[in-house]
Amino acid sequence: MAADTTNENGSEPIKTEELSLEAQVEALLFVAPGAVTPKQLAEALEITPRRVEITLEKLEESYAQRGIRLQHHRGQIKLTTAPESAGQVERFLSLEATSRLSRAALETLAMIAYQEPVTRPQIDEVRGVNSDGVIRTLLSKGLIDEAGRAEGPGRPVLYTTTPDFLQHFGLTSLDELPPLAIPEPETSEEAEDTQMQLLKD
Template sequence: MTGSEIHGPAPEAAAPGPASADGPPDGAAPRGADLQSVVESLLFVAASPTPLARLAQVTGATEDAVNEALEQIAASYGLAGRGLRLLHKGDRVYLTTAPESSAFIEKFLGLDLSSKLSTAALETLAVIAYRQPLTRGDIETIRGVNCDGVLRTLIARELVEPVGRLEQPGRPFLYGTTLQFLHYFGLDSLERLPPLPADRDAGAPPPTT
């Protein structure tokens, strides 16, 4: 055939497939300040404490890089006197409000966030904080009293949670503190707990202040 050839219609471009749930959307892991921004955004929208591995999976960065970004974010909050804080517990991290703002948040939301714990609850909480994980029986042995009701209160206040079971007959629950515990006492990690006096009896309840 001479002259211009007649071509059929151009093939339609393939529709883009769904974005992968793993790795960054554009295939390139963010770095430096960009990684800090992305990690901060992810924590802002997260509904629950987020494992470090999950942040690395979504961003495509290494866990070391994500951890460094978290340290930079936490430092920026501290230096600037910002209203947010990063809380760490194990491999999980959580973005929350600064404890200094709690009274204003309580007023704004009409909540009672500052209701005080009883002396018994504080003593029980101190035992758990310094000696976790431990069973209810361990707590009662240390305190010398029944702690069933107090423990239920601490769980209801989301200051204490079951963290496993002891591998012995009956498999009793092991209890530990929560991220809400850190927020309640204005700590960013358990490493910030004040040290016990060197001469304190290991079987005596730790200080509550």
């Protein structure tokens, strides 16, 4: 639908085309400071959340052959670069040197990703060492975040992965994590190695 706006000199009206719903949703995702929910988008556009979800599905289809994707994490959505372009993006932003993670960081990330929310004592129990330093590093990189406190003695902090974790490993949602198929009982060390290898793959 076209709308009339007045020219700078006040003489002739200028015809402007109203953006499609897909374009409006895309614009909001582009300017959003972080991940948003369909409800937030619906309120901003004064439409139902269901219409937003349908629009997001259409956007995902249109992005299939492009350099951007919709990333889903805990009911929230954000625009992100396509996993296939990770190498070029890292080189362009000079991130290659800082994006590598240590074995300890990968171990801890794997545990959090597959078991979240999880506490530091639970991580320490499996790893057999203190994980304070590794957790601080992962927090500073934005790969994990605090998600409240667990019930029980001391009420330890719960940790979960973040949208940046998905971006780092080229995922659009946690559903894309490889399934943990462990046919035989494993020791804690073997289970930990299995989880870490799945993240590397």
